[in-house]
Each structure stands twice: as C-alpha cells, then as structure tokens.
Amino acid sequence: MVQIAVLGHGTVGSGVVEVLRKNHGSITKKAHDEIHIKYILDLREFPDLPYADKFVKDFSAIENDPEVDIVVECMGGLHPAYDFVKACMLKGKHVVTSNKELVATKGAELLKIAREKNLSFLFEASVGGGIPIIRPLYQCLAANEVYEIAGILNGTTNFILTKMIREQMSFQDALDMAQKLGYAERDPSADVQGDDSCRKICILASLVFGKHVYPEQVHTEGITNITLEDVEYAESLDGVIKLLGRVKKLEDGHLSVMVCPAIVGRSGQLASVEDVFNGILVRGDAVGDVVFYGRGAGKLPTASAVVGDVIDCVKRLEYKKYLYWEDGEKGYVKDYRETSSRFYLRLKASDAQKVLDAAKVAFGEIQEAHRANAPSDEVAFATAEEIQESKLEQVLSQWEQDGTQVLGCIRLFDY
Known part of the structure; x- marks a missing residue:
C-alpha cells in the first residue's frame, strides 16, 4: 500500500480525492498497488464528508510522517505551496502538483532537489488541465x-x-x-x-x-x-x-x-x-x-491529470524517469523588441489616405481591413511582411507625435 497526502481541498484537491475514491479498483490495477489517502491538509472544516477523519490543519503531521510516500499539492499560488513542497522533498517524499505558478517560478530548483534525492516531481496538470501535454x-x-x-x-x-x-x-x-x-x-x-x-x-x-x-x-x-x-x-x-x-x-x-x-x-x-x-x-x-x-481546466479534467501522475509515481517508486531542466540565464530569452512579426493596425487620423501611404513607405505591402459603418477618420490594415518590433514602436511613436492615434495593434501568426 502507498500512503499519500493531499495538500488543499479546493476545486482540484477535492477532485483528486473524488477520482481516487470513485475509481479505486481500476486505479489499483493500473498502479499495481493500492493508493491510500492518509491526510488531507486544509484549514477549513468538512464534517459532513465521508472522509472527514482524514483532514489535518498542521502541515508538520504530513512532513514528519515517514509513512507518507507521495504528497499531492493542489493549493495553488507560490506560498506556502513552495515551502511545503520543498520541505516534503527534503524529507524524501515524491511530489505531484497541479500548480503552474510553482512550476513556472521554482521548477528548476525543485527538479534539482528531485534528482539529488532520487525523487519524482511531476506536474502534468500544470499545463492544459486534463490535456496530456x-x-x-x-x-x-x-x-x-x-x-x-x-x-x-x-x-x-x-x-x-x-x-x-x-x-x-x-x-x-x-x-x-x-x-x-x-x-x-x-x-x-x-x-x-x-x-x-x-x-x-x-x-x-x-x-x-x-x-x-x-x-x-x-x-x-x-x-x-x-x-x-x-x-x-x-x-x-x-x-x-x-x-x-x-x-x-x-x-x-x-x-x-x-x-x-x-x-x-x-x-x-x-x-x-x-x-x-x-x-x-x-x-x-x-x-x-x-x-x-x-x-484546459475544471475540477475533474485537472484531477484526472493529477491522478495520472500519482499512478505513474507509484509505478516508479523504485526506479525513476526524471523530468529535468537546467536553471535559466540572462539573455537566453531574446528581448521581444529584437524579434519580428506581421501586424494588424487600427488608427485614427484626419487624413486616412495619408496614413495608408505612410504605412506603405514604412512597412512595404499592406492589406487594408474593413468593417461596416467605420468612421471616415479610421483606417485599418495588416502588414504583408514581418516588421521588427522596435521599428514598429519607432514608427508608431512618430505617427502619434504627428497626430495619428493608435487604436489597436495585434500580431498575426500562422497557426
């Protein structure tokens, strides 16, 4: 039997408990072991639930219990989720989380601890809810x-x-x-x-x-x-x-x-x-x-992805398949102003034709856009070629100084 603790009994946490209880038999077969919820951490009272006896308010009960193999973090936010997750991993407990803010902010650090401690840190539900990605x-x-x-x-x-x-x-x-x-x-x-x-x-x-x-x-x-x-x-x-x-x-x-x-x-x-x-x-x-x-969200779709990670974790308690990435570095992500895109622009100007002519000079070929009952001082178009972001900012800044108002600016992508 594998003992787990669930941190948080909100939308996702309650969904995880529901799925584990409802599908207990099939999950046991898939995990090749029985998964037992020993603790659920939440500050609120749930006296009417059939598993009310599992609730605790003191995190240390989970942190210091050597019988807890896997901790499922469904609290959301960075604190205290990060502190709790790190503490559990340092005590040798595997972690499954749905917390996108935690993974996006602290992922490299937590994955490093997981590798050093020979643990699983899994987060399928952090992107796309129930969509496998x-x-x-x-x-x-x-x-x-x-x-x-x-x-x-x-x-x-x-x-x-x-x-x-x-x-x-x-x-x-x-x-x-x-x-x-x-x-x-x-x-x-x-x-x-x-x-x-x-x-x-x-x-x-x-x-x-x-x-x-x-x-x-x-x-x-x-x-x-x-x-x-x-x-x-x-x-x-x-x-x-x-x-x-x-x-x-x-x-x-x-x-x-x-x-x-x-x-x-x-x-x-x-x-x-x-x-x-x-x-x-x-x-x-x-x-x-x-x-x-x-x-991409919702109680049961997200819980489905979380429980899938729990099953995977149970099956790999003795041998791991690591997720891992290195810490980032300054300059690794290029300043967006140095990148290029096609753009749609919506402008307000006293002389619309003058703006269109200026756009052709600045950006090359353009495709005019239209809508019903557009005012005479409004013009919209899309660039045919990609324009560097910094150049676009310079052109629009100059136009605004000359009295042209930028009402809308949206990129065009080929997806």
Whole structure:
C-alpha cells in the first residue's frame, strides 16, 4: 500500500480525492498497488464528508510522517505551496502538483532537489488541465527536435473572445458571463492580463528547450484592450483573435517567448478552438505539426491529470524517469523588441489616405481591413511582411507625435 497526502481541498484537491475514491479498483490495477489517502491538509472544516477523519490543519503531521510516500499539492499560488513542497522533498517524499505558478517560478530548483534525492516531481496538470501535454513532450515526441510551440492556454480568455467573435458581446459583457458561469474568478486579472498563459508557456519552453524560462523574461499582453471593432476587422482579414502563448527557437540558439493576442487565419489549426477549450500546437522536425486539444481546466479534467501522475509515481517508486531542466540565464530569452512579426493596425487620423501611404513607405505591402459603418477618420490594415518590433514602436511613436492615434495593434501568426 502507498500512503499519500493531499495538500488543499479546493476545486482540484477535492477532485483528486473524488477520482481516487470513485475509481479505486481500476486505479489499483493500473498502479499495481493500492493508493491510500492518509491526510488531507486544509484549514477549513468538512464534517459532513465521508472522509472527514482524514483532514489535518498542521502541515508538520504530513512532513514528519515517514509513512507518507507521495504528497499531492493542489493549493495553488507560490506560498506556502513552495515551502511545503520543498520541505516534503527534503524529507524524501515524491511530489505531484497541479500548480503552474510553482512550476513556472521554482521548477528548476525543485527538479534539482528531485534528482539529488532520487525523487519524482511531476506536474502534468500544470499545463492544459486534463490535456496530456507534458508526458507526450518528453516521451512520445522525444525523437523530434521541437522548434516551436504555440497554444491557446487559458479557457477563460478563449471563452470571452469566442463570445465577442460569435455573438458580438463586448469584452466586459463576455467577462461578466464567464464569471457567472464559473469560468472566471472574481478577480480575473491573472487570466485576462495573460499571466496564467505566461506561466504555462514558461513550463513548456523550459521542458522542451532544457533551460528554465522565468515569467519575468516573457513579454506578456492580455486581452483587455481587444474591442469589437478589432474583431470585425480581423474577420475581414479572414482571421479570428486568440490569446496565444508561443515559444520559438531562433537560429542563434536563443528563444523568442511571448504571450499576446494574435490574429490567426480561419484555416489555421488553432482558429477552431473555441469556448473554454485549449489547443496546443507543437512543431517538430520529424512529426510536423501536432495539436493537443481539450478542456484546459475544471475540477475533474485537472484531477484526472493529477491522478495520472500519482499512478505513474507509484509505478516508479523504485526506479525513476526524471523530468529535468537546467536553471535559466540572462539573455537566453531574446528581448521581444529584437524579434519580428506581421501586424494588424487600427488608427485614427484626419487624413486616412495619408496614413495608408505612410504605412506603405514604412512597412512595404499592406492589406487594408474593413468593417461596416467605420468612421471616415479610421483606417485599418495588416502588414504583408514581418516588421521588427522596435521599428514598429519607432514608427508608431512618430505617427502619434504627428497626430495619428493608435487604436489597436495585434500580431498575426500562422497557426
């Protein structure tokens, strides 16, 4: 019998307990051993639950119990989760976590401890909820040189953008609906400002390219400035707007990592990923494009991935298959201003034709975008060629000094 402890009995933690209890028989067969929940750590009382006797409020009871082999961290946030996880690993306990902030911020350090202590530190559920992505990247696609990953990594923002695209809802109305349906938190800033997607693309980039990418190294933009006008102009360009996290290995060995709204062509593989679903595109030299699709969050989908890691951990208690990456370094992630993209621009100017002429001089060939009932002083277009970010900033700064107002700026990607 393998004894485990669950840290946190919120959405994910309660889901983990539910799955382990409901599927106890089949899980035992798959793990080749019985998994027994000895402790559940939570400060709240749950007297009406059939497993109420398992709850403890003192973390030291778990930390100092030599019978606990595996600790499942479902608390979320950095503290005290990091302190608890590190303490457990230093006591020789394996750890499974769903905590993306923990892995994105402290992954290199915790993986180093795991290797030194001959332990498992597994985190399949930290990216994509119930979508298998971590294990396929280090096992199924191991023969490939993966050179690019792009994904819709946040279901809340994808739901909001879907409502804006399909039902012409304003951003605020779509956000209100997401909150009422339980897709968005009361404070949705981590979702709509891109922080959640940033943590997830950091984890994927670190795993695939072997060095830790920290959130502060990643240029991150959210969707709070996206308007229905932008949605309509994107449609005229035969595209839809998605919030993407992307990492690409450059020819000089550095990484380009970014989270931002992007217009993707309607024929692209990520364009049809809608509502709360996630889609993650992986590009490898041998396999080409592979897309992983499914619910990226939620109680049972995420719990499914966590319990899958627990089963894998139980099967490997005596011999390990390590996940590992080195610590990061300054300059490893290229300054986004040194990278290039195609851009969609929406501008307000007294002389629209003059702006279009100036755009052709600055950027070369452009494709005009259109929407119904656009005011005469509004102009929108997409660049045909990629423009370096720093050059774009210089041009737009000069235009604004000359009286042209920048209303929207969105990158275009081929996914």
